[in-house]
Amino acid sequence: MTPSTSSSGDNGADPSGASSTPGSSGTAATGVDAADVRPLLEDDGSRDDPALLKWLLGLLLLPMGLALALGLRGAADSRDPRIPDLVAEFLPETGVSNPVTGVLLNFRGYDTLLEVAVLVAAMVAVWSLDRGERLFGLPRGRDLDEPVLTAILRLAVPTAFLTAVYLTWLGSSEPAGAFQAGALLAGAGVLLTVAGVLRPPTAAALPVRVIAAGGVAGFVVVGISVLPFTGAFLAYPEGWAYPLILGLEAALAVAVAVILVELFVDVPSIPVHDPALDAVDPYGDPLGRALAPDPVPPEDEGEAS
Amino acid sequence: MTEPSLSALLLDGLVVLLLVGLVFRLLSTRHLFEAVMLYVAYGLTLALAWVRLGAPDIALAEAALGTGVTGALFLNAWHRLAVRSGKDDDLPMEPES
Amino acid sequence: MTSLDLYTWAGVAVFLLALHAVVTRAHLIWKVLAINLMGTGVFLVLLAAPARRDPLMADPLPQGMVLTGIVVAVAATALALGMALRVVARTGSPFLTVETETADPDPDAPEAPS
Numbered sequence: 001m002t003p004s005t006s007s008s009g010d011n012g013a014d015p016s017g018a019s020s021t022p023g024s025s026g027t028a029a030t031g032v033d034a035a036d037v038r039p040l041l042e043d044d045g046s047r048d049d050p051a052l053l054k055w056l057l058g059l060l061l062l063p064m065g066l067a068l069a070l071g072l073r074g075a076a077d078s079r080d081p082r083i084p085d086l087v088a089e090f091l092p093e094t095g096v097s098n099p100v101t102g103v104l105l106n107f108r109g110y111d112t113l114l115e116v117a118v119l120v121a122a123m124v125a126v127w128s129l130d131r132g133e134r135l136f137g138l139p140r141g142r143d144l145d146e147p148v149l150t151a152i153l154r155l156a157v158p159t160a161f162l163t164a165v166y167l168t169w170l171g172s173s174e175p176a177g178a179f180q181a182g183a184l185l186a187g188a189g190v191l192l193t194v195a196g197v198l199r200p201p202t203a204a205a206l207p208v209r210v211i212a213a214g215g216v217a218g219f220v221v222v223g224i225s226v227l228p229f230t231g232a233f234l235a236y237p238e239g240w241a242y243p244l245i246l247g248l249e250a251a252l253a254v255a256v257a258v259i260l261v262e263l264f265v266d267v268p269s270i271p272v273h274d275p276a277l278d279a280v281d282p283y284g285d286p287l288g289r290a291l292a293p294d295p296v297p298p299e300d301e302g303e304a305s
Numbered sequence: 306m307t308e309p310s311l312s313a314l315l316l317d318g319l320v321v322l323l324l325v326g327l328v329f330r331l332l333s334t335r336h337l338f339e340a341v342m343l344y345v346a347y348g349l350t351l352a353l354a355w356v357r358l359g360a361p362d363i364a365l366a367e368a369a370l371g372t373g374v375t376g377a378l379f380l381n382a383w384h385r386l387a388v389r390s391g392k393d394d395d396l397p398m399e400p401e402s
Numbered sequence: 403m404t405s406l407d408l409y410t411w412a413g414v415a416v417f418l419l420a421l422h423a424v425v426t427r428a429h430l431i432w433k434v435l436a437i438n439l440m441g442t443g444v445f446l447v448l449l450a451a452p453a454r455r456d457p458l459m460a461d462p463l464p465q466g467m468v469l470t471g472i473v474v475a476v477a478a479t480a481l482a483l484g485m486a487l488r489v490v491a492r493t494g495s496p497f498l499t500v501e502t503e504t505a506d507p508d509p510d511a512p513e514a515p516s
Contacts (some may be wrong), residue, residue: 018314047430057425061418068414075451076406084455087462098460100469101360108466115470122477129484167365179473183369190377256473260374263480267381268487317405321412324446328416328439332423337431351442357489358409358449359459363468370476375438378476382431382483389490 017259095241096172104177105245109234113219116252119259120212126266149195160188168253172242178249182256189261208262215255218248317357323350337386341379348372406450413446428497430486434479440476 048054087099087107094102104112136141164181171177194197222244230237236244327350331343348371355364420439427433445468483516490496 029353048426054422054426057422061422065414065418069411072410072414072451073407075410076404076453079453081453081455081461083463084461098475100465103462103466104469108463111466111470115474118474119477120367122481125481126484129488166459175365177362177469179469180362180365180369183366183374183473187369187373187377260370260476260480263477264374264377264381266484267378267385267480268484268491313405314403314408317408321408323416324412325419328419332419332427332436332439338427340432340435344438344481347439347442351446354409354412354446355449357405359454359456360449360465360468362465363445363449363460363472366469366472370472371442375476375479378483379431379435382487385487386431386490387494394485 024235042120048186051155051273055093095227095236095245098171098175098177101171101176101177101245101249104179105248106236106241109219109223109248112252113216113223113234116215116219116255119256120216121176123212123259123262123266126268129266129268146195149191153195155187155199156191160184164253164257168249169246171249172245178252181249181253182260185253185257186260186264189257193196193261208258211258212255214261215251215259218251222248320350320357321352324354337383341376341383344379345372345376348376409450410447413443413448413450415443416440416446417443430489430496430498431483433498434482436488437482438475438479441471445471 002128079218087103090107091099091102094106096102096106164184167176167181167184168178171181219234226235226237226240226244227233324347327343327347331340331347334340334343348367351371352364352368355361355367417440420436420443423436424433424440427436446463448468452461452464454461486496502504
């Protein structure tokens with residue numbers, strides 16, 4: 001179980017010198033260190049703990065694995081489950097016939113509300129990681145020099161949209177639902193973003209905030225508005241379950257899609273201030289161009305050390 | 306699923322071997338690009354495993370999220386690192402010669 | 403030994419392999435990858451281990467939990483990747499180092515092992 005270097009045979013052919021200077025990356029923190037260029041992408045294990053520790057850890061984990069494997073063996077047949085019977089018994093009252101959707105949006109609707117809240121929190125945390133003026137630096141779709149990507153876009157994106165709408169509606173009776181639809185929309189959004197057609201907005205743009213908050217807000221509004229009728233938060237009244245669930249699924253799908261695309265777009269850039277590197281990579285790194293450079297790190301690290 | 310049919314056991318055994326093998330290789334490889342590609346492959350194999358386990362909703366979600374979104378995230382991170390490290394050739398990783 | 407057992411063991415194996423890698427691999431992106439894989443291992447166990455009413459179909463409650471878990475894992479992975487890239491942006495190195503890297507390292511200090 002030791003993930004040690006498995007391709008140790010190509011050290012001779014590797015021109016990067018990654019295995020020769022493992023400790024050299026510390027001297028110039030944000031400048032491009034000549035000996036440090038390749039190791040960003042490759043980990044030859046020279047920075048790992050010694051092999052003894054790796055084997056020791058493997059030895060520790062092995063009995064844990066055996067205990068789990070033997071303990072869980074046959075667990076599926078060991079007892080009579082009661083919960084699926086309960087779910088099946090109360091499913092007609094949920095307004096949907098797909099039990100998973102019933103669980104997610106009715107029996108455990110509160111968990112779904114908190115899940116969207118967690119998504120929003122993660123998105124805000126990613127926003128906080130970098131300055132937020134984010135462009136991929138790619139041209140608009142019509143200027144794009146990538147015929148394959150554009151052709152794929154023309155086929156995939158409308159299909160994805162249609163399928164997402166269908167999946168959201170289908171979730172009440174067949175395996176499908178808001179999250180699958182949202183994920184599909186997010187995939188289409190990622191494609192559009194990479195192609196430059198969907199110009200990624202600067203982080204924390206208002207439409208993004210509104211839609212992302214709308215997912216959580218929809219749940220809370222529905223939950224509170226049913227309080228006078230049923231006396232419990234998020235307890236749908238008689239006959240209202242199906243339309244409410246459908247509406248919530250739609251809001252959920254859109255919100256999840258927007259949040260996931262925003263998470264993809266806002267992965268922080270790594271500022272490159274070396275003009276030689278900018279000349280080499282046509283996409284460049286937009287963050288370093290029109291804006292003030294990062295604050296000089298040695299001051300920060302002087303405080304931190 | 307609990308029927309001890311030999312063909313079902315064989316199929317599931319193959320899927321399980323594929324899952325564990327992919328994880329082992331991706332966690333032990335030296336190249337980040339290879340790890341990301343293997344992760345996408347693992348996501349799709351996991352979607353197959355969900356179908357075998359009788360969870361089609363999760364299979365759909367895993368196929369879309371695990372490969373489409375998380376795979377894209379990792380590939381994006383790889384690209385950021387590639388730009389930062391000044392990679393200017395077309396090869397995503399060094400050929401193992 | 404049933405197919406469900408096989409998948410349970412697969413989940414355990416994936417979880418432990420990834421746990422080993424989280425501790426062992428020094429590269430931050432690999433750590434994030436490994437944490438994500440630990441999550442998928444847990445999901446496998448969560449769906450394959452429990453007793454089920456219908457042998458062919460997983461119970462809806464674990465399915466709901468795993469669905470929620472997958473979505474949350476995506477968001478957490480995005481955040482972890484963002485933080486890892488931020489570390490690379492600030493320190494220039496994707497490896498988790500113990501010693502702080504200052505502009506002028508102390509020439510008398512012993513070289514730290516990692």
